[in-house]
Amino acid sequence: MKKYTFLLSYRALIMGFTVLFVATSCDKTIQEPAIPAYAPTSTDANAGTWKTYVLTSPTEVAVPAPAATGSAAYQAELSSLKQQSATLTPAQREKVAYWGAGAVYRWNEIARELAARYNLPPAAGPDGKYPVPDAANPLSYPAFPFANPPYTARALAYLSVAQYDALVSAWHYKYKYNRAAPALTESSIKAALPATGIPAYPSEDAVVAAASFTVLKAMFPGEVPYLEARMKEHQESRLWAGMNVQSDLTAGAELGTAVAAKVMGRARTDGMGSSNNQSLTAGMIENAKKLGVTEPWVSQEVPARLPMLPAYGFLNPWNFDKATVVKLRPEAPPAVGSTEFQKALDELKTIQKNQTREQARIANYWSDGVGSYTPPGHWHRTAANAAHEARYSEVRMARTLALVGTALMDAGICCWDVKYWWYYPRPQQYGLKTTVGTPNFPSYTSGHSTFSAAAAEVLGHVFPEQANKFNAMAVEASNSRLYGLIHYRFDCEAGLKCGKNIGSYAVAWAKADGAGQ
Secondary structure, three states: OOOOOOOOOOOOOOOOOOOOEEEOOOOOOOOOOOOOOOOOOOOOOOHHOOOOOOOOOOOOOOOOOOOOOOOOOHHHHHHHHHHHOOOOHHHHHHHHHHHHOHHHHHHHHHHHHHHHHHHHOOOOOOOOOOOOOOOOOOOOOOOOOOOHHHHHHHHHHHHHHHHHHHHHHHHHHHHHHHOOOOHHHOOOOOOOOOOOOOOOOHHHHHHHHHHOOOOOHHOOHHHHHHHHHHHHHHHHHHHOOOOHHHHHHHHHHHHHHHHHHHHHEEEEEEEOHHHOOOHHHHHHHHHHHHHHOOOOOOOOOOOOOOOOOOOOOOOOHHHHHOHHHHHOOEEEEEOOOOOOHHHHHHHHHHHHHHHHHHHHHHHHHOOOOOOHHHHHHHHHHHHHHHHOOOOOHHHHHHHHHHHHHHHHHHHHHHHHHHHHHOOOOOOOHHHOOOOOOOOOOOOOOOHHHHHHHHHHHHHHHHHHHHHHHHHHHHHHHHHHHHHHHOOOOOHHHHHHHHHHHHHHHHHHHHHOOOOOO
């Protein structure tokens, strides 16, 4: 597969980093900022007791005791490790540095890149119909999956939950067996990455690599060879760096695979398989008419495209039950043609006529449309960068992304429930034009607003000193849909309110999971 790399534009993380721009008549290469390795500010030694999402307990998957450090078997592993880490090629050093930025950090980055690559809606065929991606033939046109915002939110949620549950289990066994890192056992081994003080068995990197591979191969089945290569490279980098012996990696890989398999067991029964059930839309439109929507949403594409994932709102949420999805529905939108509706429409017409450069910048920055990793990916990136800047341990970073990821998937479920409950028309049905693309699903409420407020609520809890910043980001993301002429103001306001409520359930989980803040 072609490898897609994105320049991460976040101010906090690049402070103090060196950015090299090599620009000559022959070389136009731009090197991205280095993402440094670090020793975490806390080892989170009690993480083996934290509450898990899918595992019934951290011991549900058994990990056998390792060989004693004085055993012949372990000494042979140390000897092999010493040879592998003694002299590295430049390419090996590059891989050590890359993966040294963090296992959770890098695998979530890989997932976002895949989401962006697959976020491509199929074009209409000669018959005027749009082909549907086929999971059984993922590399045929159109490629499977179409990684739209709901799909990406779900993929990232399962990825982060698998990483988190597997790492909680790994931490339990790390401190149960307490086998030190190789460099602490054999002084002649010089580790190429910072010492963490965390026991080495089972390897947290191998846990994350195997768990991530298991989830991502299911979410992006056409990328199995690529993912296998990344997992192999990741595991080898730990040997090259002198950080783990092979038995650390083997135990970690087995644990990560087993836990992720249990997590994907949930995925197979969460309702996603029926999320594109188009037979439901006629009944949804009739329901909206009974609720008073006189002009339901219709696709603005030519030829008309079937609505995106009309039954996604029926999926099983993470942090509450399906009955709560209904309770979280916001108040009714204004009646089409009412004074309130006309006021909102006139506001958009004014923006269209007098849009400022700053409004256009915000609309484009937050558009997260086709070819991007979508709003859920945008917020996952924000969370990962904040956790990296805070120098979180692998397990605490995974917790952060699981909290954000489950909130974002819940936000998608609730938002899609509302969208297809009201089937409300978009501004484009009344002559408004947009430069950021017209989403192919109903207007009320705003997905950007719902996703963003949910993520900001969680991140504000995890990083309370930055809560105002995250809330301001959510408001800007919401306003971007006004400036892009995609949503009415009441779409955005209701989405922000609903998203905040959704995020509060993930915060309640965080307060009770045993991890502290």
